[in-house]
Amino acid sequence: MTPTITPIRPQSSPDTDHTRDARALLDELDLDLDEVNREFATHLDPARMIQWLADTVLAAGESLDRIIVASAMANTALLDVVSKVLPGVEVLFIDTGYHFEETLETARLAGRRYNISLKVTPAPPIGDRQYLTDSDGCCNLRKVVPLEEALQGRVAWISGVRRSDSASRASTPFVHRDRRGLLKLNPITHWSDAELAEYVAANDVVLNPLLSQGYPSIGCWPCTRRVAAGEDARSGRWSGQEKTECGLHL
Ligand code: SF4
Numbered sequence: 207m208t209p210t211i212t213p214i215r216p217q218s219s220p221d222t223d224h225t226r227d228a229r230a231l232l233d234e235l236d237l238d239l240d241e242v243n244r245e246f247a248t249h250l251d252p253a254r255m256i257q258w259l260a261d262t263v264l265a266a267g268e269s270l271d272r273i274i275v276a277s278a279m280a281n282t283a284l285l286d287v288v289s290k291v292l293p294g295v296e297v298l299f300i301d302t303g304y305h306f307e308e309t310l311e312t313a314r315l316a317g318r319r320y321n322i323s324l325k326v327t328p329a330p331p332i333g334d335r336q337y338l339t340d341s342d343g344c345c346n347l348r349k350v351v352p353l354e355e356a357l358q359g360r361v362a363w364i365s366g367v368r369r370s371d372s373a374s375r376a377s378t379p380f381v382h383r384d385r386r387g388l389l390k391l392n393p394i395t396h397w398s399d400a401e402l403a404e405y406v407a408a409n410d411v412v413l414n415p416l417l418s419q420g421y422p423s424i425g426c427w428p429c430t431r432r433v434a435a436g437e438d439a440r441s442g443r444w445s446g447q448e449k450t451e452c453g454l455h456l
Contacts, residue, residue, distance in 0.1 A: 232389060271296065298327070335428075354386075362391060370398055
């Protein structure tokens with residue numbers, strides 16, 4: 207299948223009427239997300255969680271194109287799962303301008319392999335080396351702002367965050383309302399590394415080759431180093447800084 211790769215154009219404001227509409231729609235549904243999380247914890251079935259999200263968006267009177275999936279193009283197991291439940295779903299890959307070539311190639315392979323509509327944000331100009339002096343500002347410019355723009359007009363988004371990624375992600379719920387009021391689904395958050403590896407092997411999932419070269423967590427090349435055996439998977443991210451998250455999943 208020929209991949210659909212569409213650049214996303216920046217929009218004007220991070221808080222438009224569309225976002226307020228989505229919040230109002232979800233407020234009207236009066237979802238009991240504690241109960242939903244309990245139900246998800248009983249079945250632990252990512253496909254069922256994604257189907258629930260689709261049904262919820264449809265129940266709000268909206269179309270499924272108001273759902274988008276965020277991917278960092280490391281392990282693409284989430285894309286394999288989602289594309290089977292929601293064929294043609296939009297997938298967001300934020301091009302920071304500082305990705306490893308292996309990550310860009312993984313995005314290209316995923317776009318060809320899965321039944322998804324891959325949206326790639328335009329990379330901001332590089333060269334200012336802001337990551338050396340202001341990594342929060344750099345992540346905001348290159349990751350958080352593009353995400354905010356891509357979430358305009360959405361009702362829900364899906365991420366591959368897992369509780370085992372790091373201590374700060376250990377209590378990630380299956381579903382919650384994010385800081386914008388949108389629904390955020392984390393359908394594989396309960397997967398251990400072993401469960402993820404099992405799914406990858408069984409489904410021949412597209413993998414970023416850096417994963418097998420000492421990079422269990424992959425970000426931009428200036429802020430990602432190899433980790434030693436036994437180190438926390440995300441310890442290679444912003445190594446030497448207190449920073450542990452870029453801001454996408456806060
Ligand atoms: S991870 Fe590093 S290079 Fe990438 S956006 Fe953040 S600070 Fe900039």
